Amino acid sequence: MRIDYRIEHPVALHASFEVAGFTVLLGASGEGKTLLLSAIAGLIAARGEPFDGLPPQQRAVGYLPQGHALFPHLRAWENVAFSLRGARRREQAMQWLERVGMAGLAERWPASLSGGQQQRVALARALARRPSLLLLDEPTSALDPVTRDEVLAELIAEVHQAGIPALAVSHDPALAAVADRLVLMHGRRIVQIGTPEAVHAQPASGAVARLLGLRNVQRGRIVGAPGAQRLSWPEADASLRVETALPDGTAVDWHVPPAAVRLHDPAAAPGDAIAASFELRQTSPHRNYLGMRCGKARLWVEPPAGYELPAAPMLSLPPDAIRCWPVEEHA
Ligand SMILES: Nc1ncnc2c1ncn2[C@@H]1O[C@H](COP(=O)(O)OP(=O)(O)OP(=O)(O)O)[C@@H](O)[C@H]1O
Numbered sequence: 001m002r003i004d005y006r007i008e009h010p011v012a013l014h015a016s017f018e019v020a021g022f023t024v025l026l027g028a029s030g031e032g033k034t035l036l037l038s039a040i041a042g043l044i045a046a047r048g049e050p051f052d053g054l055p056p057q058q059r060a061v062g063y064l065p066q067g068h069a070l071f072p073h074l075r076a077w078e079n080v081a082f083s084l085r086g087a088r089r090r091e092q093a094m095q096w097l098e099r100v101g102m103a104g105l106a107e108r109w110p111a112s113l114s115g116g117q118q119q120r121v122a123l124a125r126a127l128a129r130r131p132s133l134l135l136l137d138e139p140t141s142a143l144d145p146v147t148r149d150e151v152l153a154e155l156i157a158e159v160h161q162a163g164i165p166a167l168a169v170s171h172d173p174a175l176a177a178v179a180d181r182l183v184l185m186h187g188r189r190i191v192q193i194g195t196p197e198a199v200h201a202q203p204a205s206g207a208v209a210r211l212l213g214l215r216n217v218q219r220g221r222i223v224g225a226p227g228a229q230r231l232s233w234p235e236a237d238a239s240l241r242v243e244t245a246l247p248d249g250t251a252v253d254w255h256v257p258p259a260a261v262r263l264h265d266p267a268a269a270p271g272d273a274i275a276a277s278f279e280l281r282q283t284s285p286h287r288n289y290l291g292m293r294c295g296k297a298r299l300w301v302e303p304p305a306g307y308e309l310p311a312a313p314m315l316s317l318p319p320d321a322i323r324c325w326p327v328e329e330h331a
Pocket of ligand 1 (some may be wrong): 010011027028029030032033034035036170171219
């Protein structure tokens with residue numbers, strides 16, 4: 001389904017993109033993601049397709065606002081039945097609750113349900129309207145990481161099974177990772193669209209790289225003519241070797257993958273290595289990162305297994321591992 005909406009107030013925003021399967025619109029706080037969903041749902045004044053000019057109740061959207069917004073004075077099943085009409089509304093509501101694994105808690109009040117359970121009831125309520133488009137505002141924000149992954153897996157399975165295109169807006173890179181399609185918003189416009197694989201392989205800008213949650217996105221400037229270029233990194237008072245076609249003086253966002261950063265003992269460090277000090281360790285089941293302070297900046301390093309950090313480590317960055325993007329005007 002093609003979305004094309006233009007908002008003038010309270011901020012100017014234009015978004016045009018295709019929603020297919022589980023589509024995630026990723027954007028920083030304040031970009032206008034909630035406004036866009038409200039516009040599509042008909043809750044604020046805006047022009048656009050689909051649903052242009054229709055009052056909210058006539059728009060075939062299932063909208064899950066932030067915090068789920070269940071009616072507190074209605075039981076779980078009554079929340080789901082809210083938009084249903086006819087003698088079978090209770091039965092139908094129960095069928096939707098069954099689908100999201102909540103039939104056993106149908107008589108509960110929203111306040112007695114966990115965040116994940118409320119989310120499922122809200123999803124059942126949105127689906128019960130038989131929408132042609134599902135809108136989800138920050139669907140993972142109220143959930144702890146374990147619940148988040150479970151609820152998300154169910155949500156996506158449900159979206160795929162129901163065959164309803166879903167647009168989720170978020171600034172959570174974890175949500176972006178499970179999308180069928182990613183839409184990146186920066187500076188109140190769409191800056192990149194693609195599968196998570198394609199976007200991760202080629203982020204269009206430093207802003208996109210930050211939105212994807214990449215570690216080690218820094219600011220700098222290209223200095224020198226092609227062939228003899230350096231990357232000036234003021235925060236660390238460093239000048240790095242770099243391979244780029246960008247001209248002398250270009251302000252850049254740049255990125256180096258943590259696994260590409262080399263750690264050295266000072267006695268064996270290359271001439272242009274940067275002095276660093278250990279700040280923190282971040283360990284997860286599959287990854288082990290060291291946060292290293294370099295002047296005013298922190299660089300994340302992913303050392304080889306069993307690596308013993310020297311007392312005064314030095315860091316070097318292979319030029320071919322550094323990716324540079326010109327800084328955008330509005331960045
Ligand atoms: N009713 C309003 N009056 C004035 N400004 C508003 C109003 N609602 C939103 N804004 C402004 O519009 C911009 C976009 O807001 P919006 O809530 O859509 O951002 P968002 O991308 O959803 O952010 P977040 O991720 O923090 O929820 C923000 O700068 C916000 O301050």
